[in-house]
Amino acid sequence: MGADDADAQLLRAHARGDPHAFGDLLERYRGRILHLVRCRVGARSVWVEDVAQDVFVQVHRKAGTFEGRSSVKTWLYAVAINVCRDHQRRQRRALQAVPVPIDAVEPLAELPDASLDPLERLEQQERDRLVRDAFETLGTAHRTVLYMRDHEDMSYEQIADALGVPVGTVRSRLHNARAALADALAQRVRGLRP
Amino acid sequence: MNCADAVARLNAALDGELALADAREVQQHIDACDACARRFRTLQQVRAAVRSTLFAPVDAARFDAGVLARVRQEPSPVRISGAWIAAAAALVIAVSSAVLMLQGHSAGAQPGRSAAPVPPAELSELPGGNEGRKTLALDCGVGHDSSCIVEAPPGLMAGN
Numbered sequence: 260m261g262a263d264d265a266d267a268q269l270l271r272a273h274a275r276g277d278p279h280a281f282g283d284l285l286e287r288y289r290g291r292i293l294h295l296v297r298c299r300v301g302a303r304s305v306w307v308e309d310v311a312q313d314v315f316v317q318v319h320r321k322a323g324t325f326e327g328r329s330s331v332k333t334w335l336y337a338v339a340i341n342v343c344r345d346h347q348r349r350q351r352r353a354l355q356a357v358p359v360p361i362d363a364v365e366p367l368a369e370l371p372d373a374s375l376d377p378l379e380r381l382e383q384q385e386r387d388r389l390v391r392d393a394f395e396t397l398g399t400a401h402r403t404v405l406y407m408r409d410h411e412d413m414s415y416e417q418i419a420d421a422l423g424v425p426v427g428t429v430r431s432r433l434h435n436a437r438a439a440l441a442d443a444l445a446q447r448v449r450g451l452r453p
Numbered sequence: 454m455n456c457a458d459a460v461a462r463l464n465a466a467l468d469g470e471l472a473l474a475d476a477r478e479v480q481q482h483i484d485a486c487d488a489c490a491r492r493f494r495t496l497q498q499v500r501a502a503v504r505s506t507l508f509a510p511v512d513a514a515r516f517d518a519g520v521l522a523r524v525r526q527e528p529s530p531v532r533i534s535g536a537w538i539a540a541a542a543a544l545v546i547a548v549s550s551a552v553l554m555l556q557g558h559s560a561g562a563q564p565g566r567s568a569a570p571v572p573p574a575e576l577s578e579l580p581g582g583n584e585g586r587k588t589l590a591l592d593c594g595v596g597h598d599s600s601c602i603v604e605a606p607p608g609l610m611a612g613n
Contacts, residue, residue: 276529281521281524282517282521285517285520285521286517289511289513289516289517290510290511293511293516294508297508302508308511308516308519311516312516312519312520312523315520315524316520316523316524316527319524319527320527367460367461370460370463370492370495370496371495372488372491372492372495373495374491374494374495375495375498375499375502376498378498378502379498379501383505386502386505386506387506387508390502390503390506391506391508394503394506405503406503408468409500409503409504410503410504414470415465415468415470430464430465430470433464433468434461434463434464437464437496437499437500440499440502440503441495441496441498441499444498444499444502
């Protein structure tokens, strides 16, 4: 049985009232949902765990509505994205800030002409810190597509489904996200040189 | 293929999202162009960095306890399929129709009672029995005794 089938069985079992299924789903998706929420609200936000818990409460509420049109993973991520959007809307209202349009068409960014080879020579812990710092400099939309594509191996179509945007938007967002991350990493790598 | 075309496709090539013919063209360009080969290598390094980075772990036990405590306060999820909703709606309509027909029949059969219909648009407010709630009597066109009583939420009716 594939991971998708197993996930679908768990979700349906929970909807039927199986008392263990939800715990298994939580175990399988806890880390991924937390990462995705960090990408959306920012890793340093004090709301990360609260929002991730909200996601699982929504999954519990909506378990009976899953129809299997997409994989459970894509469905879960769409639920998570909506919960994060609601959270961000509430935050914006609280701060009375002007929303930044993230769906605007961006021109493709230029990739920096810099070697990131020194990254590969760093100790894992130091590299993680450096990459996380660089990652945090990106905007929400860019962090999200990078996480979904490079950490979760989701196809462009799956990402588009989860985010509710066209595939072309995923394509350009990913291009710009990698260009921006390459730039941020290159700056940090230059800072490492004696 | 020129550099601009190649640059626009490098990410999709890296992610295996190009059609075979396009992927081949991009590869041929990378093989012949040092600048685009460097760009492609940068993208590979960025992807490898994101892939291999361990993001901050979380206290799983505390997190799960928080989720489960909140889920326990929720009602159980009930799977309601479209077929069940349709069947339930059909049942409600059938029962309502039967009740209305029976009421209309009994009203018409009572001697000395007027069966003259109330004008269809008539909408009258009845004395409200519940605090904060008011009722509307809507003529259903069946008979004087067969008005449909519906509750209106507070604030909906004029003067409420």
